[in-house]
Amino acid sequence: MEAERELPTVVARMWGREPASRRGPRPGLTLGRIADAAIVIADAEGLAGVRMSSVAARLGVSTMALYGYVESKDDLLAAMVDTAAPDPPEPGDLSWRAYLAAWTRAHRDFLASHPWLLEVAPLTPPVGPRALRWLDRSLTMLTGAGLAAAEAVNITTTLSAYAVSAATLAVAMSGTVDEAGPEGPAGYAAMLSQLVDADGYPGLAAALESGAFGAAPEWVEDADFVFGLTLLLDGVEALITRRKEG
Amino acid sequence: MEAERELPTVVARMWGREPASRRGPRPGLTLGRIADAAIVIADAEGLAGVRMSSVAARLGVSTMALYGYVESKDDLLAAMVDTAAPDPPEPGDLSWRAYLAAWTRAHRDFLASHPWLLEVAPLTPPVGPRALRWLDRSLTMLTGAGLAAAEAVNITTTLSAYAVSAATLAVAMSGTVDEAGPEGPAGYAAMLSQLVDADGYPGLAAALESGAFGAAPEWVEDADFVFGLTLLLDGVEALITRRKEG
DNA sequence: CGATACAATGTATCTCGTACGGTATTGGAG
DNA sequence: CTCCAATACCGTACGAGATACATTGTATCG
Numbered sequence: 001m002e003a004e005r006e007l008p009t010v011v012a013r014m015w016g017r018e019p020a021s022r023r024g025p026r027p028g029l030t031l032g033r034i035a036d037a038a039i040v041i042a043d044a045e046g047l048a049g050v051r052m053s054s055v056a057a058r059l060g061v062s063t064m065a066l067y068g069y070v071e072s073k074d075d076l077l078a079a080m081v082d083t084a085a086p087d088p089p090e091p092g093d094l095s096w097r098a099y100l101a102a103w104t105r106a107h108r109d110f111l112a113s114h115p116w117l118l119e120v121a122p123l124t125p126p127v128g129p130r131a132l133r134w135l136d137r138s139l140t141m142l143t144g145a146g147l148a149a150a151e152a153v154n155i156t157t158t159l160s161a162y163a164v165s166a167a168t169l170a171v172a173m174s175g176t177v178d179e180a181g182p183e184g185p186a187g188y189a190a191m192l193s194q195l196v197d198a199d200g201y202p203g204l205a206a207a208l209e210s211g212a213f214g215a216a217p218e219w220v221e222d223a224d225f226v227f228g229l230t231l232l233l234d235g236v237e238a239l240i241t242r243r244k245e246g
Numbered sequence: 247m248e249a250e251r252e253l254p255t256v257v258a259r260m261w262g263r264e265p266a267s268r269r270g271p272r273p274g275l276t277l278g279r280i281a282d283a284a285i286v287i288a289d290a291e292g293l294a295g296v297r298m299s300s301v302a303a304r305l306g307v308s309t310m311a312l313y314g315y316v317e318s319k320d321d322l323l324a325a326m327v328d329t330a331a332p333d334p335p336e337p338g339d340l341s342w343r344a345y346l347a348a349w350t351r352a353h354r355d356f357l358a359s360h361p362w363l364l365e366v367a368p369l370t371p372p373v374g375p376r377a378l379r380w381l382d383r384s385l386t387m388l389t390g391a392g393l394a395a396a397e398a399v400n401i402t403t404t405l406s407a408y409a410v411s412a413a414t415l416a417v418a419m420s421g422t423v424d425e426a427g428p429e430g431p432a433g434y435a436a437m438l439s440q441l442v443d444a445d446g447y448p449g450l451a452a453a454l455e456s457g458a459f460g461a462a463p464e465w466v467e468d469a470d471f472v473f474g475l476t477l478l479l480d481g482v483e484a485l486i487t488r489r490k491e492g
Numbered sequence: 493c494g495a496t497a498c499a500a501t502g503t504a505t506c507t508c509g510t511a512c513g514g515t516a517t518t519g520g521a522g
Numbered sequence: 523c524t525c526c527a528a529t530a531c532c533g534t535a536c537g538a539g540a541t542a543c544a545t546t547g548t549a550t551c552g
Binding site for chain 1: 253257261364365368369371373375378379381382383384385386387389394395396397398399400401403404406407408410411414415418434437438440441442446447448449450452453456458459470473474476477478480481482484485
Binding site: 021023024025026027028029061062063064065068 | 496497498499500501502
């Protein structure tokens with residue numbers, strides 16, 4: 001049961017569980033510094049710019065030096081994810097609803113400010129201290145409001161998914177994507193109208209004509225976001241009420 | 247405006263817009279057959295198994311032969327995404343709510359049955375005929391129920407994100423992930439309990455103790471899914487009602 | 493002060509994607 | 523019927539990038 005099985009090394013280091021022994025040269029790096037360097041590169045050049053060699057160069061060490069801290073490039077990416085995340089918002093004395101709104105918004109914002117996260121983060125379950133802190137805060141609020149743990153987990157996952165989707169949209173709209181559409185949203189809409197005919201795709205064709213796809217970034221960045229978020233939180237609120245009454 | 251700019255070649259071929267000229271040897275392949283072969287490999291070995299060479303080998307042609315049909319490996323991946331998707335459920339005479347529930351469920355199901363889609367699809371806006379058909383059906387239903395096009399797009403995106411998140415969870419739980427946790431959900435829960443202390447992570451610690459993480463796959467596969475979906479659709483329903491009254 | 497463990501290096505290797513040039517095939521034009 | 527241009531496919535070669543291995547230097551322990 002409590003098998004205490006070995007933690008993967010990166011995970012251990014992410015949590016500051018450094019190997020105990022002290023002998024030989026002092027390590028010149030830390031996982032944190034490596035991740036930071038990689039993040040700078042990713043922000044500037046995109047994920048493609050992150051190579052073991054480029055990260056090492058930025059730190060003034062040889063490529064292979066990094067392998068003392070991570071076992072593979074995937075490990076490095078995992079470390080980047082947790083390092084790039086800020087700490088979750090402080091609950092203060094906010095209501096669960098106000099807090100979760102802030103939580104989701106902050107979530108979306110940091111994803112959008114590091115677009116490469118969208119290519120890496122969604123796939124791996126959270127293991128770093130920061131990521132788990134995000135999870136924890138939401139769970140605390142929801143169970144505090146009277147929900148069961150399993151429900152809280154589920155809702156948190158959903159909110160997180162919403163943040164990812166909003167961030168993806170925002171990034172796609174600002175055209176920063178690694179060349180998603182030909183060029184930005186306008187290009188995307190134009191492309192669609194070349195392909196879509198009202199026979200096979202009536203709903204889409206109508207939406208295209210109504211301009212629902214050329215939306216301005218600002219729109220996406222707020223009214224649209226709040227719109228969907230409200231939908232979700234309304235659902236949660238209904239559930240909480242039910243639990244309190246039932 | 248209607249610049250008729252050149253469509254990317256893969257997109258063109260996905261839509262059956264083959265080059266008109268007929269001269270030289272007859273093409274021995276089609277984009278579809280190539281995508282099918284790649285999908286078989288991806289299903290069997292994961293995305294990592296999909297190499298230009300492995301796909302070509304399976305088709306009995308040389309690696310470079312593929313470049314007559316796609317311009318790059320990314321193109322191939324795009325084609326795979328659209329080919330792997332089934333057609334969306336038929337509306338029949340379902341209510342918008344029943345239809346969207348089916349839509350989301352079917353969406354999740356095909357994602358879960360081709361886990362590699364999760365590593366590729368979420369990032370690229372839909373361009374293939376199948377993907378757009380999915381989009382279209384949802385839009386049609388929602389606008390039919392009285393919502394504005396922009397609202398419908400927003401909601402569809404959210405439902406889609408929910409399907410992705412549910413699929414990710416389902417896949418993670420069945421342990422099929424490219425080695426996400428050490429081994430499956432049990433391993434994940436075990437790992438978390440090694441890291442998380444009740445001081446820094448009270449909500450998480452409680453959830454772990456209550457066993458909310460060791461959930462059986464079946465749970466995830468239905469009750470849990472329906473739970474979140476209901477939340478979402480309740481929100482949509484509230485909105486639709488408001489629109490009808492207002 | 494010497495032995496030892498360990499960080500960092502440099503080089504070598506292996507896997508892949510893809511550019512290039514060649515060769516064969518086919519439909520159309522003379 | 524013959525030749526030509528367009529084109530599918532092949533073989534080879536190159537370059538990028540991740541990582542294994544053997545080596546070198548250095549800081550702590552006995």
